[in-house]
Amino acid sequence: MSTRIKIKALLESTQTDIDVTVKGWVRTFRNNQFIALNDGSTNNNIQVVVDFENTDPALLKRITTGAAISVFGHLVPSLGKGQSVEIKAKTIEILGDSDPEKYPLQPKKHSLEFLREIAHLRFRTNTFGAIFRVRHSLAFAIHKFFEERGFVYLHTPIITASDAEGAGETFHVTNFDLNNVPKGDNGEVDFKQDFFGRSANLTVSGQLEGELGAMALSDIYTFGPTFRAENSNTTRHLAEFWMIEPEMAFADINDNMDTAEALLKYVIAYALDKNKEDIEFLTQRLLDEEKQKPQNERSEMTLTEKLQFCLDNNFERLTYTEAIDILKESTPNKKKKFQYLVEGWGTDLQSEHERYLVEKHFKKPVILTDYPKEIKSFYMRQNEDGKTVAAMDILFPGIGEIVGGSQREERLEKLEQRMDELGIPKDELWWYLDTRRFGSCPHAGFGLGFERLVLFVTGMGNIRDVIPFPRFPKNAEF
Amino acid sequence: MSTRIKIKALLESTQTDIDVTVKGWVRTFRNNQFIALNDGSTNNNIQVVVDFENTDPALLKRITTGAAISVFGHLVPSLGKGQSVEIKAKTIEILGDSDPEKYPLQPKKHSLEFLREIAHLRFRTNTFGAIFRVRHSLAFAIHKFFEERGFVYLHTPIITASDAEGAGETFHVTNFDLNNVPKGDNGEVDFKQDFFGRSANLTVSGQLEGELGAMALSDIYTFGPTFRAENSNTTRHLAEFWMIEPEMAFADINDNMDTAEALLKYVIAYALDKNKEDIEFLTQRLLDEEKQKPQNERSEMTLTEKLQFCLDNNFERLTYTEAIDILKESTPNKKKKFQYLVEGWGTDLQSEHERYLVEKHFKKPVILTDYPKEIKSFYMRQNEDGKTVAAMDILFPGIGEIVGGSQREERLEKLEQRMDELGIPKDELWWYLDTRRFGSCPHAGFGLGFERLVLFVTGMGNIRDVIPFPRFPKNAEF
Numbered sequence: 001m002s003t004r005i006k007i008k009a010l011l012e013s014t015q016t017d018i019d020v021t022v023k024g025w026v027r028t029f030r031n032n033q034f035i036a037l038n039d040g041s042t043n044n045n046i047q048v049v050v051d052f053e054n055t056d057p058a059l060l061k062r063i064t065t066g067a068a069i070s071v072f073g074h075l076v077p078s079l080g081k082g083q084s085v086e087i088k089a090k091t092i093e094i095l096g097d098s099d100p101e102k103y104p105l106q107p108k109k110h111s112l113e114f115l116r117e118i119a120h121l122r123f124r125t126n127t128f129g130a131i132f133r134v135r136h137s138l139a140f141a142i143h144k145f146f147e148e149r150g151f152v153y154l155h156t157p158i159i160t161a162s163d164a165e166g167a168g169e170t171f172h173v174t175n176f177d178l179n180n181v182p183k184g185d186n187g188e189v190d191f192k193q194d195f196f197g198r199s200a201n202l203t204v205s206g207q208l209e210g211e212l213g214a215m216a217l218s219d220i221y222t223f224g225p226t227f228r229a230e231n232s233n234t235t236r237h238l239a240e241f242w243m244i245e246p247e248m249a250f251a252d253i254n255d256n257m258d259t260a261e262a263l264l265k266y267v268i269a270y271a272l273d274k275n276k277e278d279i280e281f282l283t284q285r286l287l288d289e290e291k292q293k294p295q296n297e298r299s300e301m302t303l304t305e306k307l308q309f310c311l312d313n314n315f316e317r318l319t320y321t322e323a324i325d326i327l328k329e330s331t332p333n334k335k336k337k338f339q340y341l342v343e344g345w346g347t348d349l350q351s352e353h354e355r356y357l358v359e360k361h362f363k364k365p366v367i368l369t370d371y372p373k374e375i376k377s378f379y380m381r382q383n384e385d386g387k388t389v390a391a392m393d394i395l396f397p398g399i400g401e402i403v404g405g406s407q408r409e410e411r412l413e414k415l416e417q418r419m420d421e422l423g424i425p426k427d428e429l430w431w432y433l434d435t436r437r438f439g440s441c442p443h444a445g446f447g448l449g450f451e452r453l454v455l456f457v458t459g460m461g462n463i464r465d466v467i468p469f470p471r472f473p474k475n476a477e478f
Numbered sequence: 479m480s481t482r483i484k485i486k487a488l489l490e491s492t493q494t495d496i497d498v499t500v501k502g503w504v505r506t507f508r509n510n511q512f513i514a515l516n517d518g519s520t521n522n523n524i525q526v527v528v529d530f531e532n533t534d535p536a537l538l539k540r541i542t543t544g545a546a547i548s549v550f551g552h553l554v555p556s557l558g559k560g561q562s563v564e565i566k567a568k569t570i571e572i573l574g575d576s577d578p579e580k581y582p583l584q585p586k587k588h589s590l591e592f593l594r595e596i597a598h599l600r601f602r603t604n605t606f607g608a609i610f611r612v613r614h615s616l617a618f619a620i621h622k623f624f625e626e627r628g629f630v631y632l633h634t635p636i637i638t639a640s641d642a643e644g645a646g647e648t649f650h651v652t653n654f655d656l657n658n659v660p661k662g663d664n665g666e667v668d669f670k671q672d673f674f675g676r677s678a679n680l681t682v683s684g685q686l687e688g689e690l691g692a693m694a695l696s697d698i699y700t701f702g703p704t705f706r707a708e709n710s711n712t713t714r715h716l717a718e719f720w721m722i723e724p725e726m727a728f729a730d731i732n733d734n735m736d737t738a739e740a741l742l743k744y745v746i747a748y749a750l751d752k753n754k755e756d757i758e759f760l761t762q763r764l765l766d767e768e769k770q771k772p773q774n775e776r777s778e779m780t781l782t783e784k785l786q787f788c789l790d791n792n793f794e795r796l797t798y799t800e801a802i803d804i805l806k807e808s809t810p811n812k813k814k815k816f817q818y819l820v821e822g823w824g825t826d827l828q829s830e831h832e833r834y835l836v837e838k839h840f841k842k843p844v845i846l847t848d849y850p851k852e853i854k855s856f857y858m859r860q861n862e863d864g865k866t867v868a869a870m871d872i873l874f875p876g877i878g879e880i881v882g883g884s885q886r887e888e889r890l891e892k893l894e895q896r897m898d899e900l901g902i903p904k905d906e907l908w909w910y911l912d913t914r915r916f917g918s919c920p921h922a923g924f925g926l927g928f929e930r931l932v933l934f935v936t937g938m939g940n941i942r943d944v945i946p947f948p949r950f951p952k953n954a955e956f
Contacts, residue, residue, distance in 0.1 A: 008628065024696075040696045041628055068693075068918060095918070096918030098917045099915075104916075105916075120913065123690065133695070143621050150484060153617050153618065155946060156946060157946070157947045158703045159717070159718050171653060179666060195649070196951070212601065213610070216599075216602040218517045227636075229653045231673075240636055240637050250573075432598075437577075438580075439545050468634060468690075469635045471635060473674070476635070476678050477909075478640075478909050
């Protein structure tokens with residue numbers, strides 16, 4: 001018997017009239033004759049033709065949806081449409097049965113909500129097979145992009161004692177028996193007795209540590225999990241998600257925008273190339289889904305067109321101030337259709353405003369820069385106007401903010417002054433300030449939310465569907 | 479002024495007699511004339527020659543170790559030895575000063591212990607620059623290896639409610655105010671009120687979830703952080719470390735060994751090729767370090783030779799039972815030099831035994847297979863002999879276990895029986911057992927400790943020196 005060949009390779013093979021072995025899971029079995037077999041290497045199935053007249057009926061009965069089988073047979077050109085080759089089975093071996101009465105994944109359409117409850121099995125559907133292969137390609141393309149540009153992949157810590165960034169609520173990490181947390185004489189928790197000898201959290205961002213690397217290695221990036229203990233049950237938030245955070249020494253906000261735009265285009269192009277069939281499948285899925293919506297709520301472009309459009313057009317770059325002017329004069333603002341009316345400079349932009357700019361006004365990805373310092377983080381570089389900082393956010397259609405970044409404040413005095421203003425403890429961040437004390441230089445970086453990128457490229461609507469096992473309030477199953 | 483060129487590219491350039499701009503950090507400044515400049519893109523510095531007679535003395539004074547500068551000048555062939563080009567400076571700009579009285583990194587040899595305390599600055603040393611560039615290359619090569627073989631990169635969850643594997647003590651993750659943990663009527667912690675509605679931990683392994691992916695996508699791998707709340711202060715353990723865990727459907731223990739050996743050779747070869755200068759530097763560093771040891775404690779091979787040796791030789795494969803026979807008959811066992819004498823079959827191997835096999839007996843990497851089931855995990859496939867499981871550990875010189883893996887128990891009945899024997903709650907792992915209920919198949923996988931791999935390839939002796947910000951008992955700084 002020949003070695004197993006993956007179905008992707010078989011379907012791409014130009015050779016026929018050879019014996020092959022394939023292994024995979026039965027998707028369907030029609031007329032006791034045609035097995036659609038999938039092994040996850042591609043969205044497509046290979047058709048296995050069973051000589052049912054000469055096959056033990058007891059075996060035929062075990063060829064059920066979900067069963068794992070090994071097939072040895074002859075590869076021949078296919079007469080069926082949509083496939084170039086098929087296998088005439090010589091022997092079929094059942095590796096693992098799947099009781100059709102009990103198997104949760106029936107050969108019919110299941111709701112995404114239901115599939116979320118059986119996340120351990122949803123990999124076996126067309127939709128989730130495609131999503132996770134695309135997710136893989138996007139992750140690989142990110143590493144490849146940075147490798148080609150000489151960035152060093154830095155594993156910044158997941159457990160951290162610093163919560164100085166104040167990016168949101170953090171999860172505590174502790175070794176204490178929670179039934180019996182040790183207290184000191186003052187009645188407060190005695191963290192000296194905890195594993196790390198101090199209070200520790202899960203990281204909300206690797207940026208500050210990433211900057212330490214960049215101030216020696218020039219260009220670094222992180223790609224790791226980050227955490228927010230926010231009680232938000234939305235289609236855009238997870239308690240555990242993956243972020244990519246590049247940090248570049250000797251770079252300003254323009255270099256930052258150029259790198260972020262190049263990165264996004266590079267990885268989308270990579271997935272379009274490597275995952276053509278998956279993205280075609282997801283495009284059709286979205287079309288089918290949108291058929292249930294009224295005409296005016298459907299996308300103007302298909303998923304594939306939208307991705308291609310991103311590659312073919314420069315992202316629109318404008319300042320926050322210019323965006324406010326556009327929004328103030330916009331029809332939905334004048335007609336009071338916005339939930340939050342845009343009345344003046346200084347206000348934070350809401351999702352509805354971002355969507356208006358991206359989806360209605362510019363109809364393409366937008367990079368907003370130079371936000372009011374009051375609505376941005378302490379580490380962003382203060383502009384000469386005394387009012388704004390060199391921040392930049394990239395807004396994507398249907399997603400909103402996909403990238404947030406800035407040139408960093410490299411001037412010790414300005415940085416310390418801003419930390420004082422915001423009450424950020426300087427002694428806790430002594431190491432961060434040290435980089436401004438010794439050989440500081442202009443530098444910039446950004447954070448890319450990986451799941452939001454996967455959402456965009458797969459056309460899915462809920463962030464819980466683009467990570468294998470989503471973590472959100474009251475859910476840590478699997 | 480021309481765009482900045484990275485020093486690595488400059489030193490590889492064959493073109494001279496051109497104007498260039500470089501930016502980096504001053505390593506040394508000799509005789510008011512020769513700046514050794516480094517930007518982290520390579521271990522090598524570029525020499526910048528200063529026309530000190532025509533340079534403002536105030537500027538000269540600011541060219542100190544650690545200062546960030548921008549240099550515009552003329553690239554010319556170098557007369558100095560060990561470098562092909564140098565830059566005759568036309569203008570030098572100080573981007574960030576570094577007060578020589580205060581800068582912790584003096585141009586002298588610092589101990590690794592001291593550098594660990596200033597981990598935010600140690601990236602700026604030759605040793606740590608080399609380590610983190612090598613670490614990057616190893617990480618990239620891992621992704622590349624799997625991408626070429628059609629594996630899907632799966633992000634398994636970091637926060638998990640299941641502690642069923644029992645791999646060690648876990649860290650609790652909670653949203654509770656630790657000063658005031660809510661208790662139920664029974665006086666026990668009321669986890670229903672916690673963020674996830676149940677007790678949650680940091681993952682010790684992504685394997686079980688990885689298997690779920692493999693049972694649909696065929697070949698997957700994880701590469702993420704894992705955690706152990708063990709109070710061990712050794713040179714081989716961290717509380718937070720990174721693991722690579724491939725999982726392959728339709729694969730047995732031999733496929734598993736083949737893949738693991740191919741992976742290790744692939745990534746070592748990649749680093750040797752891409753990081754030639756870094757590894758040469760680390761080789762010399764190790765030679766210098768070992769000069770302080772007595773002759774008989776020094777390595778027989780240099781670091782580079784050791785790495786090359788790994789590529790050129792098949793790993794020795796033998797069973798646990800064969801290994802026990804060798805150990806029983808070994809000189810240190812007979813002369814009672816082992817701390818733990820090997821008296822018979824069934825005992826777990828200690829580090830001294832593994833090192834004897836690898837470093838003295840075979841003098842090469844060793845793969846041990848078919849361990850007694852009592853000393854291995856519940857999910858490993860039970861061999862026909864009723865005594866052993868299809869486990870495989872790869873042992874490396876100086877490191878010990880670098881890979882641990884097995885063929886997985888795919889037979890529901892055998893798996894449940896073993897779980898019952900070990901008291902592992904089946905209801906908590908309903909999703910894991912489901913994969914054996916529906917379309918089970920032979921499959922295998924392993925875990926590779928990333929930091930142990932980096933230790934091996936860099937020749938470093940302490941695991942805290944190969945991860946940017948190590949986490950261990952009583953330490954979560956930075």
